[in-house]
Amino acid sequence: MDKFTIRDLNLYYSGFHALKSINLNLPSNEITAFIGPSGCGKSTLLKTLNRMNDLVEGCRIEGDVLLDGQDIYDSRMDVNHLRKRVGMVFQKANPFPMSIYDNVAYGPRTHGVKNKTQLDEIVESSLRGAAIWDELKDRLKKNAMGLSGGQQQRLCIARALAVQPEVLLMDEATSALDPISTSKIEDLVLELKKKYTIIMVTHNMQQALRVADNTAFFLLGEMIEYDRTEKLFSVPSNKKTEEYITGRFG
Numbered sequence: 001m002d003k004f005t006i007r008d009l010n011l012y013y014s015g016f017h018a019l020k021s022i023n024l025n026l027p028s029n030e031i032t033a034f035i036g037p038s039g040c041g042k043s044t045l046l047k048t049l050n051r052m053n054d055l056v057e058g059c060r061i062e063g064d065v066l067l068d069g070q071d072i073y074d075s076r077m078d079v080n081h082l083r084k085r086v087g088m089v090f091q092k093a094n095p096f097p098m099s100i101y102d103n104v105a106y107g108p109r110t111h112g113v114k115n116k117t118q119l120d121e122i123v124e125s126s127l128r129g130a131a132i133w134d135e136l137k138d139r140l141k142k143n144a145m146g147l148s149g150g151q152q153q154r155l156c157i158a159r160a161l162a163v164q165p166e167v168l169l170m171d172e173a174t175s176a177l178d179p180i181s182t183s184k185i186e187d188l189v190l191e192l193k194k195k196y197t198i199i200m201v202t203h204n205m206q207q208a209l210r211v212a213d214n215t216a217f218f219l220l221g222e223m224i225e226y227d228r229t230e231k232l233f234s235v236p237s238n239k240k241t242e243e244y245i246t247g248r249f250g
């Protein structure tokens with residue numbers, strides 16, 4: 001089953017054609033990686049999946065993005081509900097300047113959960129889901145800004161999980177982290193795909209190879225190749241993919 005179906009997607013930033021006729025299906029409960037040199041449109045495509053580009057002035061989209069068969073750009077789509085279903089984790093961990101508990105409870109509270117017991121349960125299960133409960137359970141009232149970078153990023157994943165999303169978008173979520181924190185997040189992502197569909201932008205080809213089921217390679221706004229990760233990295237169909245993955249450019 002495909003979670004997202006992208007058909008003939010074109011995206012313009014004012015006069016600039018940033019995504020060119022993208023056609024792509026993203027399977028449920030799998031990890032898909034977007035790779036390609038800087039500026040090729042990976043983040044732009046990721047952001048179209050929960051309409052984060054709506055916030056960019058002059059951004060215009062043509063084509064279809066379907067989530068479970070439903071057009072997310074349809075005027076009847078409730079964007080807040082969409083962003084609850086399709087959560088996002090950014091390159092730089094961005095905890096709110098408040099306690100660990102309040103960071104995770106923030107989303108559920110916004111969506112109307114007030115009951116303390118229920119919030120306690122959500123906070124615990126989300127922190128467990130992000131593999132950081134044991135490290136943080138005795139300091140839930142402490143300010144989140146005091147955590148290490150790797151802990152902050154797992155807290156941000158917990159915060160995303162707290163509203164029970166179906167999809168997790170990760171935009172270079174480990175690029176600011178050391179190898180140990182990166183490896184913890186990669187293990188976590190592999191665990192999370194049992195429940196969620198994960199789409200990640202990464203500059204790290206080894207990371208795509210380690211965790212992604214599928215990989216899409218982009219160049220100057222075009223999707224050059226999309227395949228099972230193993231196939232794309234071992235026998236790419238396109239010469240440009242081969243040149244990129246062998247480090248000949250980018």
Ligand SMILES: Nc1ncnc2c1ncn2[C@@H]1O[C@H](COP(=O)(O)OP(=O)(O)OP(=O)(O)O)[C@@H](O)[C@H]1O
Pocket residue numbers: 013016018036037038039040041042043044045056
């Ligand atoms: N808000 C914006 N306004 C105008 N142009 C933009 C905007 N955001 C991105 N672009 C342009 O669109 C193109 C794609 O950018 P995007 O950030 O999607 O690339 P990327 O592949 O994610 O790059 P990186 O790996 O460096 O993050 C680039 O040429 C960029 O300059």
